[in-house]
Amino acid sequence: MPELPDLAILRDRLSPELLGQKIRSIEIVDPIVVRNLIGATPDEVYKELPLLSLERRGPFLNFIFEKMNIVIHPMLSGRFSLDPKYKKKDLCVRIVTEGPVLNYADDTRMGKVYFLNEGELGRIPKYEEQGIDLLSEEFTLAAFLKTIEKSRQQIRAFLMDQSKLSVLGNAYADEALFAAKLHPKTPCNRLSLGEKTFLYESIKKVIADSIEYIRAKNAPLDVKVRDHVKVRNRKNEPCPVCGTTIRRANVLGYDSFFCPVCQPAKGEQFIPWGTQDNSTQVN
Numbered sequence: 001m002p003e004l005p006d007l008a009i010l011r012d013r014l015s016p017e018l019l020g021q022k023i024r025s026i027e028i029v030d031p032i033v034v035r036n037l038i039g040a041t042p043d044e045v046y047k048e049l050p051l052l053s054l055e056r057r058g059p060f061l062n063f064i065f066e067k068m069n070i071v072i073h074p075m076l077s078g079r080f081s082l083d084p085k086y087k088k089k090d091l092c093v094r095i096v097t098e099g100p101v102l103n104y105a106d107d108t109r110m111g112k113v114y115f116l117n118e119g120e121l122g123r124i125p126k127y128e129e130q131g132i133d134l135l136s137e138e139f140t141l142a143a144f145l146k147t148i149e150k151s152r153q154q155i156r157a158f159l160m161d162q163s164k165l166s167v168l169g170n171a172y173a174d175e176a177l178f179a180a181k182l183h184p185k186t187p188c189n190r191l192s193l194g195e196k197t198f199l200y201e202s203i204k205k206v207i208a209d210s211i212e213y214i215r216a217k218n219a220p221l222d223v224k225v226r227d228h229v230k231v232r233n234r235k236n237e238p239c240p241v242c243g244t245t246i247r248r249a250n251v252l253g254y255d256s257f258f259c260p261v262c263q264p265a266k267g268e269q270f271i272p273w274g275t276q277d278n279s280t281q282v283n
């Protein structure tokens with residue numbers, strides 16, 4: 001569930017509740033999501049430690065304590081709740097502080113909760129390999145152009161490559177391509193400078209608008225706000241711009257939703273239909 005806008009807001013909402021609070025206990029309800037890298041029971045090691053800071057790195061939330069960290073990678077279905085009575089079946093880990101209780105719940109159990117010593121973040125797969133953070137000042141047009149310049153990937157796959165852009169998930173990759181009017185299978189090296197520039201602006205706008213929308217909704221922490229998306233999971237619904245039926249395509253194993261009219265496949269108009277005569281090409 002959580003993508004970049006959700007995680008940015010989660011961090012902002014959890015920080016004032018949890019910063020400075022000392023841990024009373026850590027209850028592991030389902031160990032399948034836990035990666036314990038400390039060689040001891042988290043409940044004993046973290047007891048009485050106050051939370052010093054909460055940072056987001058790409059799709060990870062990093063809870064920082066003196067000499068220790070807890071990093072949560074919620075993947076597709078991880079959710080958070082501060083409800084002290086949270087007892088749903090997806091509950092995996094409870095971090096009980098002297099103040100609130102932070103519940104980590106995960107329906108599919110695909111997410112991970114890492115307990116680790118400071119300085120060992122490199123042991124978390126993909127943690128240090130994150131590309132440019134889309135909410136950082138480093139995400140400039142020049143940096144984006146430099147990153148996309150060498151890529152021959154299909155654009156949908158490029159957008160979801162966390163070692164390049166950190167981080168677009170399925171929903172906002174689809175939304176950014178819709179805003180940029182690009183077909184998800186377009187190879188990066190077929191894009192003009194103008195198209196790349198428009199794509200950069202579209203990514204920034206889609207993320208910024210979504211953060212503003214989700215923040216204004218102020219839904220309960222564990223509720224997913226996605227009613228603002230224009231194409232994601234809207235197969236067979238009309239495109240909000242032109243009314244054409246939205247389609248779903250498979251791009252390297254991932255479902256991608258797009259409007260075939262607003263986002264035409266590049267090159268379709270150049271198929272030579274078995275002739276060498278350039279004059280018969282339909283442009």
Ligand SMILES: [Zn+2]
Nearest residue numbers: 239242259262
């Ligand atoms: Zn359309």
